[in-house]
Amino acid sequence: MTEDLPRPRRILIKLSGEALLGDAACGIDPDVLARLAGDVADCARAGTEVALVLGGGNIFRGAGLAARGMDRVTGDHMGMLATVMNALAMQDALERVGVPARVMSALSIEQVCEDYVRSRAVRHLEKGRVVIFAAGTGNPFFTTDSAASLRAVEIGADLMIKATMVDGIYSADPKHHPDAERYPRITYDRALRERLGVMDLTAIVLCRDNGIPLRVMSIFEPGALKRVAAGEDIGSLVEPGHEQ
Helix, strand or coil, X not given: CCCCCCCXXXXXXXXXXXXXXXXXXXXXXXXXXXXXXXXXXXXXXXXXXXXXXXXXXXXXXXXXXXXXXXXXXXXXXXXXXXXXXXXHHHHHHHHHCCCCEEEEECCCCCCCCEECCHHHHHHHHHCCCEEEEECCCCCCCCCHHXXXXXXXHHHCCCEEEEEECXXXXXXXXXXXXXXXXXXXXXXXXXXXXXXXXXXXXXXXXXXXXXXXXXXXEECCCCCHHHHHHCCCCCCEEEECCCCC
């Protein structure tokens, strides 16, 4: 058991769109959304400044249709709009439990949410509002993992959390390889060298070069987000530094 990290002041949580599915084939499961919003609200109420990035794969995957002939830029823009829909749903769920939230989009959609402006996002965080970053980076060919890492760097996050379907980082997919080794703590350089699939390469390099630790954990463990935000050692930690 490794020692816990210092409690972070400001965190960015990356949630996949698939986390919102529940048992549905597509869309948003209201019960799952409410549970996730409750976990995020617990972090905010404990005094942590919380930012979110949600994927859009539960609604639309631009890369998938691009592989079947759709123009990639068009597909990626459609995927960005899917993340806006998820962000608005999360904002609604948070505000229904009494936690103020703001959606900030990298694409200008002034009728439904704010444009992303870094200084304004930081002010929202300082005032105790959860900030939900939507529409990725606003550019095609970049994943929401890369957008999450970029926003984490821009807002000066002390920790990035990737909440996934598994409880950490493994040497191989544990669903298909039951004997896969689980890594409680590794460096970014090792994650890159062994191609562990933690995030895409751009996202990993952004975090590594800017000294932001990454916690990979299961989204299914009740209360885990609040415990991680409090500095508890849950899941796997990817951190800057060199192998001993």
